[in-house]
Amino acid sequence: MRAMDAGIAPTDAARALLAFWRAAGVDMDEAEAIFTGSAPARAPSAPVREALRPPAAPRLKRPTPSPDAPVETARALAAAAKTIPELQAAVEKFDGCALKATARNTAFSDGIVGAPVLLLGEAPGKDEDEQGKPFVGRSGQLLDRMLAQIGLSRQSNLLISNTIYWRPPGNRDPTQGEIVACFPFVERLIELSQPKLLLLTGKAAAHTVLKREDGVMKLRGRRLLYNPEGLPAPVNAMVMLHPAYLLRQPQQKRLAWMDLLAAETWLKELGVDLSAHS
Ligand code: URA
Numbered sequence: 210m211r212a213m214d215a216g217i218a219p220t221d222a223a224r225a226l227l228a229f230w231r232a233a234g235v236d237m238d239e240a241e242a243i244f245t246g247s248a249p250a251r252a253p254s255a256p257v258r259e260a261l262r263p264p265a266a267p268r269l270k271r272p273t274p275s276p277d278a279p280v281e282t283a284r285a286l287a288a289a290a291k292t293i294p295e296l297q298a299a300v301e302k303f304d305g306c307a308l309k310a311t312a313r314n315t316a317f318s319d320g321i322v323g324a325p326v327l328l329l330g331e332a333p334g335k336d337e338d339e340q341g342k343p344f345v346g347r348s349g350q351l352l353d354r355m356l357a358q359i360g361l362s363r364q365s366n367l368l369i370s371n372t373i374y375w376r377p378p379g380n381r382d383p384t385q386g387e388i389v390a391c392f393p394f395v396e397r398l399i400e401l402s403q404p405k406l407l408l409l410t411g412k413a414a415a416h417t418v419l420k421r422e423d424g425v426m427k428l429r430g431r432r433l434l435y436n437p438e439g440l441p442a443p444v445n446a447m448v449m450l451h452p453a454y455l456l457r458q459p460q461q462k463r464l465a466w467m468d469l470l471a472a473e474t475w476l477k478e479l480g481v482d483l484s485a486h487s
Pocket residue numbers: 330331332333334337342343344345346348349371453
């Protein structure tokens with residue numbers, strides 16, 4: 210605000226100061242005009258403002274992290290894998306699922322590469338995390354005994370994997386983000402395995418793979434198809450009760466037995482000779 214605008218009259222001392230500087234040879238016209246209110250106060254001219262302003266920091270173009278980034282990485286890694294061992298190596302290299310940071314091991318698969326039956330569960334538990342293999346704990350041992358009843362074993366004609374490869378802390382349910390991040394590897398495993406029959410144990414595997422919301426009691430034992438876009442041929446699929454559920458509800462083993470018999474009949478009709486893979 211100018212002195213005159215504020216209603217302050219130039220003092221004699223100020224006038225004397227102006228006169229002093231003028232006498233000393235300094236051009237005081239502008240200062241006097243502003244002081245006396247005869248010229249509008251001006252903001253410093255553009256070059257002055259530029260000189261006062263600190264040089265602009267160079268703008269760093271930081272890539273905005275996309276929520277899809279881990280999925281895209283998983284898709285690229287999975288697509289590049291041409292064999293199941295290559296896919297396993299890709300999963301072990303993948304850092305896009307936060308569960309890896311708290312897990313001891315990656316539990317990718319166990320059994321026979323090229324087996325006619327591929328079985329998928331949900332996620333590793335404590336024993337699987339320790340050994341780096343799916344279904345090796347109590348529920349895995351029950352699963353082995355059940356499958357042996359129809360001639361299936363991971364030593365001869367079965368490949369076992371999960372829809373999540375790292376143990377969720379405290380065996381909590383995997384989050385949607387964790388499921389989605391691992392799913393490109395699950396899809397690629399099915400594609401590379403080309404199983405005659407895909408067995409899905411439990412609700413989580415059934416929902417993740419089949420993209421259906423029906424309850425497991427509705428899905429179990431039925432002849433279903435896994436047929437996503439881009440797959441060369443649909444894959445026969447059957448949902449089974451999860452062995453961990455059967456440990457808690459042993460009276461439901463009767464249903465599991467019916468599902469196993471349904472799977473056995475279907476394999477026979479498909480012409481799969483399980484003994485040929487022993
Ligand atoms: N439950 C699963 O679904 N998978 C395992 O590997 C172990 C327990």
